[in-house]
Amino acid sequence: MIEAELSRCVASFMPGATGARGAAKLSGGASQETWRFDIVHPDGDVGAILRRSPKGYGAAPGRAAGLDNEAALMRLAHRAGVPSPEVLHVLRPSDDLGTGFIMRRVEGETIARKILRDAEFAEARPRLARQLGGIAAGIHNIPREALPSLREMNATREIAELAREYHSFDWPRPVFDLALRWLSQNDPGPPAEVTLVHGDFRNGNLIIGPDGVRAVLDWELAHLGDPMEDLGWVCVNSWRFGEIDKPVGGFGAREELFAGYKSAGRKVDVDRVKFWEVMGTLRWGVMCCGMMQRFRLGPDHSMERAMIGRRASETEIDLLRLLAPRGEG
């Protein structure tokens, strides 16, 4: 079992560690897994998380930054004061665990609907939009020369990729064409500054405690690009989980997000943020259609995937609300 490899591994990097126990797989597709386990230590057990690609799975496909890059970025973020789990160890071939890394486990809630509803977060909620602004600024302030090698994206290329993917489904969605046309006509061009972009900065990828944001997770889609992309993505209606009048993750107003961002010494371009919110809404819609393809073509023939295909229309109504509104709010 995996605990044997983990026990050998933790003893090699943590002085005094005697083993690993309580390993349980939290999530995982074929190529990437997340495990929780405890490092046994005479001073008290240490909660840990393993993120890995099992042996036999090589470089991450497509957009993914790769697990080595994720670990490097989380270390940079942690050092820069961005709430981030501490990376304890990057896997080596001799660990016999595949590729990936081990990080300290951060306790808290990640399920967006619970964060928006449960009483224990009631005091934190009104502060989260502003706090997220400060955190985004911290990510964007990480100096470029410190970063690992990452793909660079820009608006024009992103529009082209979404258009290609949409057309590959061969299923007409006039609202998607309307959005693609709007995006092309409102493409803001290269940003004033290219920075690290988290790429999936949203409610659902955060660990929240009663004290606020404890960690930003899922650096898988990190890249270089327009920092306003992260501010637009966190406002996409799909990540408001029903709290549609609170654009920032269902927590609060854009103005609070922007205030937190500016107070960390960064500038906001409101038009670009709106542009990326439209792009993000369309991107989630295209991703929903992609889930439907994966359901139909076989790799994941599950009800869940099939039903996500039927959520693309949610992004169509949100695109209309952004581009062809019928009234206030």
Added chain:
Amino acid sequence: MQDEPRPDELVKAVADFLRNDIAPLISGHQAFKLRVGINALDLVVRQLTQAAAADAAEHARLEQLLGHDGALFDINRVLAERIASGAVDLSTPGLKEHLWQTTLDKLAVDQPNYASYKREAGRGTDAS
């Protein structure tokens, strides 16, 4: 001609059985999957009961808008291409109303509890 009960009546009976008699007996991940399954069956019932009228109205609007007849899929493709090329846009009479009505009809089947849909459906049919 197939006999009664209709497909929507059969599927609804199955969904109600799973919801009322089976769901209370199950917990954990299987309960989550069962809920997804029940949601899927409910969606199918809505599509079986609502789609024909919505599709017919969509078809009539598209004919009017495009001056073009054909299968619903094909004239939707024509509309998509005309929007992509800029031949029609939101200033084209009827386009905005058509996109809104079509989208609302899709959500009424797909996700009638989606907050944006509830907000917009509550506005009535005035697309101005």
